[in-house]
Amino acid sequence: MARKMIRVLLVEDEEIHRVMARAAVKAAAGAEDDDVLDVAENGAAAVRRVREVAPYDLILMDRQMPVMDGHEATRRIRAMGVTTPIVAVSSDGLPADVEAFIGAGADHFTPKVSQATRQCRPCDACMRHGQQYMIDLCK
Amino acid sequence: MAGAALRDQLSALLSSMFSQGLVDEQFEQLQMLQDEGGTPGFVAEVVTLFCDDAERIIAEIATLLEQPIVSFDKVDAFVHQLKGSSASVGAQKVKFTCMQFRQFCQEKSRDGCLMALAVVRNEFYDLRNKFQTMLQLEQQIQAYDHKQQ
Numbered sequence: 001m002a003r004k005m006i007r008v009l010l011v012e013d014e015e016i017h018r019v020m021a022r023a024a025v026k027a028a029a030g031a032e033d034d035d036v037l038d039v040a041e042n043g044a045a046a047v048r049r050v051r052e053v054a055p056y057d058l059i060l061m062d063r064q065m066p067v068m069d070g071h072e073a074t075r076r077i078r079a080m081g082v083t084t085p086i087v088a089v090s091s092d093g094l095p096a097d098v099e100a101f102i103g104a105g106a107d108h109f110t111p112k113v114s115q116a117t118r119q120c121r122p123c124d125a126c127m128r129h130g131q132q133y134m135i136d137l138c139k
Numbered sequence: 140m141a142g143a144a145l146r147d148q149l150s151a152l153l154s155s156m157f158s159q160g161l162v163d164e165q166f167e168q169l170q171m172l173q174d175e176g177g178t179p180g181f182v183a184e185v186v187t188l189f190c191d192d193a194e195r196i197i198a199e200i201a202t203l204l205e206q207p208i209v210s211f212d213k214v215d216a217f218v219h220q221l222k223g224s225s226a227s228v229g230a231q232k233v234k235f236t237c238m239q240f241r242q243f244c245q246e247k248s249r250d251g252c253l254m255a256l257a258v259v260r261n262e263f264y265d266l267r268n269k270f271q272t273m274l275q276l277e278q279q280i281q282a283y284d285h286k287q288q
Binding site: 014015016017019020023024026027064091092112 | 169172173176189219227
């Protein structure tokens with residue numbers, strides 16, 4: 001029996017991080033060609049996509065972005081009643097940053113650069129929580 | 140034999156980049172992501188993006204620091220961006236110099252920022268030269284392998 005297609009929304013303004021996240025999502029356990037990785041370049045675009053497009057299975061949310069940042073976008077997505085898991089991703093990882101994201105409604109936080117050892121699958125912006133979500137979705 | 144010599148050169152270059160602290164484990168992870176993820180050209184794409192971004196950001200910072208009144212918030216935002224992309228690509232020395240740079244931004248020290256900018260620029264140029272050599276060697280290896288087929 002074919003498993004369902006996975007839809008992931010990556011909210012990231014910088015192309016280098018989008019390229020890396022795309023490769024990481026593709027490399028995540030069980031990811032297939034039919035799985036969709038949509039991209040929004042800022043928080044406002046992310047809120048629009050969530051409102052207008054078929055439900056996502058996972059949202060990866062950057063913090064610092066033009067127009068609307070990740071905290072505000074997370075708040076607005078939750079205010080819409082959307083329960084899709086949101087994994088916050090940030091370069092800083094300061095406690096205040098994590099707290100702000102979780103307070104806004106994110107489910108988990110992961111730093112952009114993993115501290116993974118060779119045993120962990122390299123997966124920028126998808127490490128641990130994001131990747132675990134992907135693995136769970138692919139079961 | 141030529142192919143082996145090229146591979147040796149590439150291997151030696153990469154070893155020196157790691158041993159000099161120019162790149163760290165994150166760069167290794169990019170290579171693994173390329174190899175295990177079946178995404179040829181991924182490292183080249185990311186490295187090129189990083190170099191283009193860094194060049195642009197350094198120019199923006201230089202312009203900001205030339206202004207009569209420096210917006211240290213804007214400078215800091217650019218340095219943060221460069222720190223983020225350098226961390227993601229494994230550009231360890233550039234990343235560390237950005238961390239020091241941010242201190243000067245927070246202290247609102249123009250002289251400190253100018254000094255830090257000079258250091259960041261030097262570290263970036265050094266790394267960019269190594270990346271360019273790396274990409275050239277990879278292309279030569281690919282061309283050689285293609286001829287042998």
